[in-house]
Amino acid sequence: MFEKVLVANRGEIAVRVMRACAELGVDTVAVYSDADKHGGHVRYADEAYNVGPARAADSYLDEEAILDAARAAGADAIHPGYGFLAENADFAARVEDADGITWIGPTSEAMKRLGEKTAARRVMDAADVPIVPGTTEPVTEASEVTVFGEEHGYPIAIKAEGGGGGRGMKVVESADEVDDRLASAKREGEAYFSNDSVYLERYLETPRHVEVQIVADEAGNVVHLGERDCSLQRRHQKVIEEGPSPALSDELRERIGEAARRGVAAADYTNAGTVEFLVEEDVDRDPAEPLGPETNFYFLEVNTRIQVEHTVTEALTGIDIVKEQLRVAAGEALSVSQDDVELRGHAIEFRINAENAAKEFQPANEGRLETYDPPGGIGVRVDDALRQGDALVTDYDSMIAKLIVWGADREECLARSKRALAEYELDGVVTIVPFHRMMLDDDRFVAGTHTTKYLDEELDPDRMTEAQERWGTEATADDGDDEAVTERAFTVEVNGKRFEVELEERGAPAIPTGAGGSSGRQRPPQAVGDDGSDGGAGGSDVDVAEGGEAVEAEMQGTILSVDVASGDEVSAGDVVCVLEAMKMENDVVAERGGTVASVHVAEGDSVDMGDVLVVLE
Template identity: 70%
Template sequence: MFSKVLVANRGEIAVRVMRACEELGVRTVAVYSEADKHAGHVRYADEAYNVGPARAADSYLDQEAILDAARKAGADAIHPGYGFLAENASFAEKVEASDVTWIGPPSDAMERLGEKTKARKVMQAADVPVVPGTTDPIETPDEVAAFGEEYGYPIAIKAEGGGGGRGLKVVETPDEIEDQLETAKREGEAYFDNPTVYLEKYLEAPRHIEVQIVADQHGNVRHLGERDCSLQRRHQKIIEEGPSPALSEELRERIGNAARRGISETEYTNAGTVEFLVEDTVASETQRADGEAVDGEFYFLEVNTRIQVEHPVTEQITGIDIVKEQLRIAAGERIGFDQSDVDVEGHAMEFRINAENAAQEFAPATGKLETYDPPGGIGVRMDDAVRQGDDVGGDYDSMIAKLIVSASDREECLARSERALKEFDVEGFHTVIPFHRLMVTDETFVAGEHTTNYLDEELDPERIDRAVEQWGSTEAAEAAEEEVTEREFTVEVNGKRFEVNLEERGAPAIPTGGGGGETTERPPQATEETSGEEQVAASGEQITAEMQGTILSVEVDEGDEVAAGDVVCVLEAMKMENDVVTERGGTVAQILVGEGESVDMGDPLVVLE
């Protein structure tokens, strides 16, 4: 076993890996950006190294900085977690070429399976059904149009290195091809350093079923049952569970065997997940009560060549610590159990606790954790890296924690989940807890009849609004309304001068000295560069940022005529693209931001007149 492991990630998954290491007697090393210098994974690790500024591309995605930190720390292995560099075959190859062990699949297996077009070819060769689509990259809108003519619409444009809904765009009509193709390529480049895309026939209402795999260096491949990840919004998983309430035992066995068969053909080792789309499996409550399910067709979707966000679901129903298995396999050990030893017992669900306002189309939220009191009791597990008083910014993914609930069966799991979510107290900003509380009592979800399009197309949004109003954070709304006062100080420490900027919510404005001992509020200081901007902003209607983020693109020019609902720019926040739209028509008088600029909530973006 290793003596010291560097975890090339942040947040709850970094802490999850570190806990497994600690139980195996392995020391841990954290890496962190400037934005994360006080983060939970830094607090937990035995030692930590700064790898760059807040922007992920300059820190957590900086391969040389990560490797340099491993060398400085004397780490003998790197665990990538999920996201960031976890599925980057070139990084895995660099680690393999060094004196450090890569805790993951071999880079050549990642190359074959991590890039979706190559994975489709591998699975076809292993006689695993695949969704109709392309096995070569797509470059032009004409190629998308030709695919649409052959297979019909809708079409899924998918980033080759993508996952978690990133880089996936759905084309409903030919008019959407150009914009959606450009967006999918841009997301692939931004999130996975790979702009290559391919096409699939888009299945409109499938179940999303995934099979957990572990494989060692001695030819042993095991599957640990399936998870149902069908409850999604914009292709982002929100609640995952296992086993699936929609599969018959016969279909469950077929899918599990297909996953093992596909992985066995690739010389794959370590943990991974084979994902499938399954059609026509929705079982009624009566059918499930009679032990029936409606069998359907299943199609290979992709292989995630890493640990999954939802891996705790499988751990709770099998009793197998998947992260420890990763460590042991990377150290050259054999899997210590046969396929017949894998016994699925009970039911488990995972609730992603995202810093988002579900009533505002799940817009990302930021702020200070004024209260953080997670639930406990039998069958309740928390995976997190935050504590009360921590600041949650908008630089990274919006997930702050995961609540995993397990019980003897699905009915008890739902009841226990309802209890745990009611106990979960978070104040300071909005989270999706009210949404989860709604879902565990929702008739369609409780019946297990939901598909991947249920949230986006069938659930009444007003029900989400009412849930947030009833169970949402009141402090989040109050904090958003408070004024933020910025104070600048010059301090001297050991003969060195430092400029210090402080922000305080609800503080009175800083006064300046006036005659006769009176004070007056300091007026804004106009400069040659800003005075004209302020005059225009004051005389027109400002379109402001609803959240902290980065401007991906500006969609208008000065002088353009716009109508209500038109997109003026695209704002990225917590790995999500958000369209900024106008509420009324007008003429674009001034554009105050540019592509790549960072903005805060409330910052003016465009001025209309």
């Protein structure tokens, strides 16, 4: 087993991995950006290293900085968690090539085979795993999309080769939309995955999202740990996950599980992963009659990493999947065989996101956990990293925690979930807890007949507004960084080893420095953001001439493209830039016409709600 593992991630998943390491007697190393210097994963780790500024591209996605931290700490393995570099085959290869450092995950070659969606489709097709009708080679021209539509009909899904979770996917309803949707999918693919290659699939009208957790070792043992149903989604992003699926018969469950094992074995895959499928739902079926073995299901993709919802499978099987990852990466065999796997009861995971469901799940742009009292009791697990008093970090995803509830059957699990969510006390941050409480009384969800389109196309939005008004909390402005901040650097020695230590003092005068040198690094009194900057890209202190208009960001996100320049003439409704937030492209438009006086952002900039993007005159 390893001596020391660096976790190349943040938040609750970093703490989750560190807990597994602690139980195996393995020391842990955290990495953190400037925005996360007070993060829960930093507090939990045995050591922690700063890897850069708040912007993910300059910290958590900086491959060299991560490797430098591992070398400095003397780590002999890197666990990527999920997100960031977790599915980056090139980074995995760099770790594999690094002297004395092991990659905790599938091999880089296996990641390449299954990470590119067209290649994965070819592998699964050869292994007799059903695939959605589509292309097995990348598509480059709009005419190819049109020809596919004429043959298979509309709608069509255009998907980025490296995409996932809805990012890089565009749905084409008719031939008139082909040009715009193709360009958008290619743009997202390039922005997020440095790969603008896309492929096509027939877009299923009534799908369920069912995925199978697998683990595999280097001896060729492949075990599936049952399925999870992730059909409750908004904009292709999972919100509630459960297992086993309430829609599958035992016969269909077995067919899907064996297809997953067969496909993974054919891909020469090791470590943990998830094989995702789309299952055609019969929306008119009796909820008491599950989908039979004749039901169509299709391979969607393989996630070559641990997933957010792995906790559901752990609750059902009692198997610690992260420990299995560590054992396999250390060259050990799986601790379980297929015959050992037994699913007990029912489990549901609720993503506790800092979002307002009543405002189209808009992510919060501020907040501090004035009260944080998670639920407990039998069958209740909470994975988190934040604690009461912590400020919300909005530079990354919106997840605060995950609530996992287990019951002897689905009925008990739903009842226990109601109790646990009612106990969950959070003040100072807007969350989707009210949405979760509402869904536990939703007829379609309780019946288990919902599809991936239910939230976006069928649920009455007024119900979310009512739930927010009944159970919602308000954000508390985080004014803690308005004080003067003095940083003091010291060198200390422990057991013969020297360490550089930095301390912060807020509200104190800066330490004067004489000609003989400095007693500490100082930061002048000013408003300092969570990322250590004085306002970030865009900012809000921008002069607007009388009669002019400032086009501001309506949410925190990243600028994907800037479509205007100083001097351009724009009309009301024209797109001035494209903002990515919560894995979705959002067109930022001018409310009225005018001339572009100034542009305050560039492609790749991170912006906060209220930041000025463009000024019109």
